[in-house]
Amino acid sequence: DSSTSRGLGDVYKRQIHKTYLALVRGEVPKNLKKMDNLDKLFCVQCGSQSLILKKPDGDTHVRTVCQNCNHIIYQNPKIVTGSVCSYKDKILLCKRAIDPQKGLWTLPAGYLEINESIEEGAVREAYEEAFAKIQIVRLLATYSLKHISQIQVIYEAKLLNEDIKAGIESLEVGLFGWDEIPWDQLAFESVRWALRNFKERQNSNTFVVFNNPN
Numbered sequence: 001d002s003s004t005s006r007g008l009g010d011v012y013k014r015q016i017h018k019t020y021l022a023l024v025r026g027e028v029p030k031n032l033k034k035m036d037n038l039d040k041l042f043c044v045q046c047g048s049q050s051l052i053l054k055k056p057d058g059d060t061h062v063r064t065v066c067q068n069c070n071h072i073i074y075q076n077p078k079i080v081t082g083s084v085c086s087y088k089d090k091i092l093l094c095k096r097a098i099d100p101q102k103g104l105w106t107l108p109a110g111y112l113e114i115n116e117s118i119e120e121g122a123v124r125e126a127y128e129e130a131f132a133k134i135q136i137v138r139l140l141a142t143y144s145l146k147h148i149s150q151i152q153v154i155y156e157a158k159l160l161n162e163d164i165k166a167g168i169e170s171l172e173v174g175l176f177g178w179d180e181i182p183w184d185q186l187a188f189e190s191v192r193w194a195l196r197n198f199k200e201r202q203n204s205n206t207f208v209v210f211n212n213p214n
Helices: 002-018 020-024 118-130 189-204
Strands: 051-054 063-066 078-087 090-096 109-111 134-145 150-159 170-176
Touching: 078 118, 078 134, 078 189, 090 118, 109 118, 118 134, 118 150, 118 170, 134 189, 150 189
Parallel strands: 078 150
Antiparallel strands: 051 063, 078 090, 078 109, 090 170, 134 150
């Protein structure tokens, strides 16, 4: 069933992550010629369960390859889109209702969907998490989270009105002045980066697009 498939997928991802540094160097660790749960997965091209890790001819990385049809299963970074939404002098924050970091505060953000622009995704996430209607102003920052293979694209946005409420992924939502932000209860370091980048842009009147802090 779907829960079993997700469980196997999580195991597979953890095994891939543990050997990431070796794999990007084009090496196949001795104990990973065939992964423990790889035979429980299947090729999306032909349905075969005969999957192995190898470096395909002409490639620079080790990939998951189907031995039956030679289809290569690529693992690519995930894209997260979101926004720092302001209303007058306050910023929208959402308290997470799901793991990871359940019960901590974050910006409205999430994974980009198929056939969706990054801007559309940011608008959707704000509505899903806080029923917030926003207008994208401009790109604020892009963050590369290499350790989890994730790219975050964060916009500066305006909240069109104060009519907000908790969505299905939020325990509560609120508008916070700068001095009211619960800095010790933020869910992720990148939330802190985005808030500070937003403040820096406001203080310096600059349109620079920010990146990971040094």
